Amino acid sequence: MIKKRINLLRKKFRTNKIDGYIVPKNDEFFGEYSSHDRLKIISNFDGSAGFAIILKKKNYLFVDGRYTIQAKKQSGKNFKIVEIHKLLPYKIINNLKLGFDPNLFTERQLKIYFKNTSTLVPLSKNLIDQINNSACVVDPSEAEPIIDYIEKNKINLKFILNTHHHFDHIGGNQDLKKKYKSKVIGFEKDKDRIPGIDVCLNDRQIWKSENFEAKIYHIPGHTLGHVCYHFFKQNILFTGDTLFSLGCGRIFEGTYNQMFSSLQLIKSFPLKTKIYCGHEYTLKNSEFCINHDKKNSALIKKIELIKKSINVGLPSIPSTIKEELECNIFLRANDVESFSKLRDLKDKF
Ligand SMILES: [Zn+2]
Numbered sequence: 001m002i003k004k005r006i007n008l009l010r011k012k013f014r015t016n017k018i019d020g021y022i023v024p025k026n027d028e029f030f031g032e033y034s035s036h037d038r039l040k041i042i043s044n045f046d047g048s049a050g051f052a053i054i055l056k057k058k059n060y061l062f063v064d065g066r067y068t069i070q071a072k073k074q075s076g077k078n079f080k081i082v083e084i085h086k087l088l089p090y091k092i093i094n095n096l097k098l099g100f101d102p103n104l105f106t107e108r109q110l111k112i113y114f115k116n117t118s119t120l121v122p123l124s125k126n127l128i129d130q131i132n133n134s135a136c137v138v139d140p141s142e143a144e145p146i147i148d149y150i151e152k153n154k155i156n157l158k159f160i161l162n163t164h165h166h167f168d169h170i171g172g173n174q175d176l177k178k179k180y181k182s183k184v185i186g187f188e189k190d191k192d193r194i195p196g197i198d199v200c201l202n203d204r205q206i207w208k209s210e211n212f213e214a215k216i217y218h219i220p221g222h223t224l225g226h227v228c229y230h231f232f233k234q235n236i237l238f239t240g241d242t243l244f245s246l247g248c249g250r251i252f253e254g255t256y257n258q259m260f261s262s263l264q265l266i267k268s269f270p271l272k273t274k275i276y277c278g279h280e281y282t283l284k285n286s287e288f289c290i291n292h293d294k295k296n297s298a299l300i301k302k303i304e305l306i307k308k309s310i311n312v313g314l315p316s317i318p319s320t321i322k323e324e325l326e327c328n329i330f331l332r333a334n335d336v337e338s339f340s341k342l343r344d345l346k347d348k349f
Contacts, residue, residue: 005032013056015154018099018121020055022110033059033078051105052079053093062089062113090117099123107314108305127231129211134158136212138229138238139278140172147179159212162186163240164226165193169278183209187218190225201227219266221259222249230269236318237269241278245319246302247285248330249278250347256340263339267321267331274318282306282316288349289329292342298326 009029012021023030030052052061061079063071071081082092094117100110102122110120127136136159140146150157157180162170164187173184177196186194188202201207203218207229214229222241226249229238241249242259243266251259286303293299302323306316324331333339 005029009054012099012123016099016121016123017097018123019096020053020093020098021123022051022053022098022100022105022120024051024104029054053089053098055096060089060092084113089113090115093118097121106318108309127212127234127236128153128155132156132210134210136161137172137176138276139163139169139240140176141168141170143172143175143179146172146176150180156180157182159209160184160196161214161229161238162194162197163228163238163242163278164223165190166223166241169240170195187216187225187227189218190223190227193225203227217265219262221251221254221262224253226254226262228266230273234274235270235272236274236276237266237321239266239275239277242266243275243324243328243331244277244279244285245275245282245316245324246289246299246328247281247346248328248343251343256343257336259343260333260336260339263331267325269321271320271322271325273321275320275324276318280315280317282319283310288346289327292329292345293327293332296327298323302327 009021012018021029033052033054052059059079060082061071061075062082062084065083065085068081068083071079075081082089090113093114097119098114099121100123107120107122114120127138129135133154134156135150137146137157138161140160146157157176160173160176160182162173162184173195176182177184183198184194184196185199185201185207186197188200191197191200199207201216204215206213206215212231213233214231216227216229219226219228219239219242226240226242228240228242230236231238242262243249248259248263283306286299286306289299290296290303309316330339330342333342
């Protein structure tokens with residue numbers, strides 16, 4: 001296993017022409033490169049700002065000052081230990097091309113540490129199993145961009161997951177299925193509207209195949225057969241057109257009550273859950289939110305970040321449950337009446 005992972009990392013370096021790879025403490029590569037198991041518990045990116053850069057020659061481990069001595073003792077030979085608050089990566093690592101997994105970091109997070117001195121390269125999108133070299137795609141509206149990505153990265157597209165039947169979410173199903181023999185996964189009660197469906201799932205069922213594992217939840221409102229997929233091990237939720245960042249979907253087939261309870265269900269997911277929604281409507285949605293929630297300081301801050309991301313060509317997605325609870329006016333509505341009022345206003349916005 002260890003050899004397989006190290007070889008995989010070498011392959012990543014070669015195929016992406018990168019000089020190094022950034023890993024948080026819970027990354028599989030980190031474990032292989034650190035000499036001692038306990039090293040895994042001394043730092044983490046979110047809490048004490050710890051992460052490592054694995055380079056071809058010298059590996060760096062950036063840790064919170066409280067853990068410097070411990071880290072040196074435990075892995076001084078495998079990593080050059082750097083106290084993050086004293087010396088930020090951009091002061092040491094310059095002009096390098098560094099890969100990272102966007103399922104583990106967002107480019108926004110990393111930009112804080114690297115400024116613009118190194119090029120950051122996201123190495124995987126959505127759900128790619130790096131061990132088996134296989135992937136899932138969620139809601140492919142068209143096949144071509146997916147094919148480009150699959151071919152360039154030489155991975156196998158094993159599964160296509162659909163949140164609902166609208167054409168801009170299933171448009172790529174048939175072509176991708178034909179080309180890669182992928183299996184299409186969708187909601188049992190919507191099987192007649194999901195083209196090429198192979199695996200039908202019910203509400204609250206856990207789908208597991210290879211290393212992929214997700215729980216499906218029925219969340220009607222936008223359509224009657226809308227579902228979301230919770231990849232609970234990675235804390236990722238694909239919400240389709242039900243929850244958007246700073247917004248929610250239009251109610252086409254369901255009722256206000258259904259949409260409201262679907263959103264209540266989404267609200268109950270862990271705060272750190274990353275939200276991947278069906279459309280990049282965030283900036284436009286933010287205008288509506290701020291109109292109705294002018295003094296919300298978390299929202300004001302989020303809007304600044306969204307603008308920054310979009311200005312440098314980055315998506316505003318993923319968001320998190322925590323951010324949405326703080327900023328999304330549709331999630332902040334406490335009863336179905338005020339929610340319905342907002343939904344009507346948004347339809348005319
Ligand atoms: Zn839709």
